[in-house]
Amino acid sequence: MITAGVDCGAKNVKVVVLEDGEVRGKALVLAGMDTGAAAAEALRRALQAARIGRDRVARIVATGAGREESRLSDAAVTEVGADARAMAHLAPAVRTVIDVGAEEGRAIRVDGAGRVVDFAINEKCAAGAGAFTEAMARALEVPIEELGELSMKSTQAIPMNAQCAVFAESEVVGLVHKKTPKPDMARAIHDAIADRITSMARRVGIEERIALVGGVARNVGFVRSLREDLQTDLVLFPDPEFVGAIGAALVAADTAAG
Amino acid sequence: MQANYGYKDGAGEFFITIDTEKCDGCGDCVPACPQHVLVMIENEFDLDAEKELAAVSALHTKKIKYSCGPCKPAAGYAIEDLPCVRACAAGAITHSW
Amino acid sequence: MENAVQDQKKVEYWRWTESRWTSPDLDWRDGGVISAGVDVGSVSTQAVVMVDGHLYCSSSMRTGSDSPESANNAMSWALEGTGLTLDRIHATVGTGYGRVNVPFATRAITEIACHARGGNFMYGPSVRTILDMGGQDCKAIHCDERGKVSAFLMNDKCAAGTGRGMEVFADLLGVHITEVGEMSFRVAEEPPPVSSTCVVFAKSEASGLLRKGWPKEKVLAAYCSAMAHRVVTLLERIGVEKEFAITGGIAKNVGVVRRLAKEIGIEPLRSDMDAQLAGAIGAALFAKALHEKSAKGA
Numbered sequence: 113m114i115t116a117g118v119d120c121g122a123k124n125v126k127v128v129v130l131e132d133g134e135v136r137g138k139a140l141v142l143a144g145m146d147t148g149a150a151a152a153e154a155l156r157r158a159l160q161a162a163r164i165g166r167d168r169v170a171r172i173v174a175t176g177a178g179r180e181e182s183r184l185s186d187a188a189v190t191e192v193g194a195d196a197r198a199m200a201h202l203a204p205a206v207r208t209v210i211d212v213g214a215e216e217g218r219a220i221r222v223d224g225a226g227r228v229v230d231f232a233i234n235e236k237c238a239a240g241a242g243a244f245t246e247a248m249a250r251a252l253e254v255p256i257e258e259l260g261e262l263s264m265k266s267t268q269a270i271p272m273n274a275q276c277a278v279f280a281e282s283e284v285v286g287l288v289h290k291k292t293p294k295p296d297m298a299r300a301i302h303d304a305i306a307d308r309i310t311s312m313a314r315r316v317g318i319e320e321r322i323a324l325v326g327g328v329a330r331n332v333g334f335v336r337s338l339r340e341d342l343q344t345d346l347v348l349f350p351d352p353e354f355v356g357a358i359g360a361a362l363v364a365a366d367t368a369a370g
Numbered sequence: 371m372q373a374n375y376g377y378k379d380g381a382g383e384f385f386i387t388i389d390t391e392k393c394d395g396c397g398d399c400v401p402a403c404p405q406h407v408l409v410m411i412e413n414e415f416d417l418d419a420e421k422e423l424a425a426v427s428a429l430h431t432k433k434i435k436y437s438c439g440p441c442k443p444a445a446g447y448a449i450e451d452l453p454c455v456r457a458c459a460a461g462a463i464t465h466s467w
Numbered sequence: 468m469e470n471a472v473q474d475q476k477k478v479e480y481w482r483w484t485e486s487r488w489t490s491p492d493l494d495w496r497d498g499g500v501i502s503a504g505v506d507v508g509s510v511s512t513q514a515v516v517m518v519d520g521h522l523y524c525s526s527s528m529r530t531g532s533d534s535p536e537s538a539n540n541a542m543s544w545a546l547e548g549t550g551l552t553l554d555r556i557h558a559t560v561g562t563g564y565g566r567v568n569v570p571f572a573t574r575a576i577t578e579i580a581c582h583a584r585g586g587n588f589m590y591g592p593s594v595r596t597i598l599d600m601g602g603q604d605c606k607a608i609h610c611d612e613r614g615k616v617s618a619f620l621m622n623d624k625c626a627a628g629t630g631r632g633m634e635v636f637a638d639l640l641g642v643h644i645t646e647v648g649e650m651s652f653r654v655a656e657e658p659p660p661v662s663s664t665c666v667v668f669a670k671s672e673a674s675g676l677l678r679k680g681w682p683k684e685k686v687l688a689a690y691c692s693a694m695a696h697r698v699v700t701l702l703e704r705i706g707v708e709k710e711f712a713i714t715g716g717i718a719k720n721v722g723v724v725r726r727l728a729k730e731i732g733i734e735p736l737r738s739d740m741d742a743q744l745a746g747a748i749g750a751a752l753f754a755k756a757l758h759e760k761s762a763k764g765a
Binding site for chain 2: 235314
């Protein structure tokens with residue numbers, strides 16, 4: 113059976129076309145002003161990549177903050193539900209999923225069979241989401257893609273006091289004036305967000321193994337800081353930003369079967 | 371004086387309140403807190419005061435929800451059983467969450 | 468054309484006007500106790516000098532990267548042209564975020580106590596609630612008829628509801644911070660408030676609204692009312708008791724003040740003194756008290 117999952121994130125729309133549990137095609141499109149249009153475009157590209165016609169797709173399920181705006185889906189599932197479902201398929205040994213997207217961070221305890229045991233979401237605050245690293249990269253005048261690598265060259269840990277992205281920006285500008293080495297600042301930025309994500313995850317109780325998903329999982333600097341904080345290895349995926357869409361496509365298959 | 375330290379955000383209200391009329395400056399709460407959240411400060415509110423006051427350290431006011439996390443019900447504590455609350459014989463310390 | 472746009476970007480919309488003032492009616496040479504207060508905030512620094520408890524001169528400047536230097540600069544500017552010198556001041560109290568870094572201060576006192584004391588002086592003994600909306604924090608203070616604090620709460624966790632948040636918006640919209648308030652009323656009808664509390668998210672929300680074709684005035688109205696609402700929810704914990712006054716930089720932003728007053732249903736008290744001086748005035752009054760106390764002791 114062929115299904116599709118549409119993850120309408122705050123920044124990007126991700127679409128995955130799934131055939132019998134295998135990813136056949138995927139696409140990522142900037143959400144821009146019209147999430148619905150972006151979703152349609154992402155689906156078109158994912159189908160093209162999969163060389164599959166739209167008429168062969170049995171069911172489409174949407175997830176993500178903008179899931180109500182996706183006009184092409186048959187049903188919707190929460191981000192938390194989609195992550196739990198994806199994990200049962202991709203890595204059933206995982207018991208805790210940490211999902212850090214552009215505007216939201218989540219920690220989800222899962223049972224390995226696709227069900228959610230407990231979860232916590234950060235409180236609509238940029239300091240606990242990808243938006244934080246983006247704002248800090250701008251303050252450092254470093255492209256966001258390079259921030260992770262840069263922090264790997266750090267030789268010392270320096271603390272950041274601000275808990276707010278706006279205040280942290282001023283703090284970073286202050287550090288730049290003091291000629292603090294950029295790699296150390298990059299590390300401080302990742303340590304700060306990892307610290308907040310870890311605190312949030314502790315609220316749901318951290319049980320191993322722990323998976324890290326969402327776009328921010330591509331940032332090696334953040335991954336390192338989070339590993340150090342949690343003092344354990346993390347389960348990572350080659351396309352961490354597509355995990356939610358895979359979960360949605362799996363839910364589509366589950367619900368289309370009957 | 372009711373001194374409220376903490377913040378309110380999308381997730382709720384997170385304040386530790388010190389009733390400075392009750393606080394006798396004994397300092398017993400300081401070592402009782404496993405997270406080193408509490409400190410003794412000079413009473414800057416009253417120039418004639420001779421006793422110090424308990425307060426939340428400025429290092430923790432902005433992240434008090436997380437700092438106090440290990441002692442909260444989620445971690446197995448009853449609210450009246452918090453180490454700082456128990457340590458204060460005068461009953462000057464309360465938590466909003 | 469492209470150059471013109473670039474030039475425009477260099478304008479610092481958030482930069483408010485620095486100011487100084489000397490009383491036309493007082494002369495320090497006639498006075499007894501000369502006391503000073505310096506409020507080193509995260510965004511602005513104020514210095515005031517009082518002669519026998521009357522406001523004599525003041526200054527308000529942007530805080531630099533170095534607190535002691537900011538304190539020195541503000542004080543020198545306040546004293547400019549008065550003939551008064553530091554060594555003639557009997558006592559100085561430092562307050563605000565950088566209060567321990569005022570090189571010439573006799574003592575440092577928390578800004579909460581100073582705002583209550585200063586608010587009492589500026590708005591009279593009937594003031595019970597002082598809402599200080601500063602550059603990087605927001606404080607609500609209850610005080611008695613002598614300006615003594617009976618309860619307070621301070622929120623410095625995030626930029627929502629602070630002057631810094633407003634600066635971010637002024638910059639985004641290319642509107643001078645001093646014009647934000649008036650401009651936010653130039654709308655046919657009040658738009659719904661920006662939904663995000665977080666300044667970073669509110670900023671991207673506002674960018675979206677601008678792209679949608681909303682005029683700047685409407686976006687400002689949506690942000691000012693979101694900010695007013697945010698502060699009102701913050702106040703809930705200790706409540707608002709009459710009489711009520713607003714101090715700090717945001718007190719000068721009518722866009723926030725009028726919406727806030729409407730939401731809580733209490734009109735804030737007015738003063739002919741600069742609302743940003745409250746902390747420094749309180750500090751100068753404490754300095755006078757300290758001097759009198761030590762003079763008595765000696």
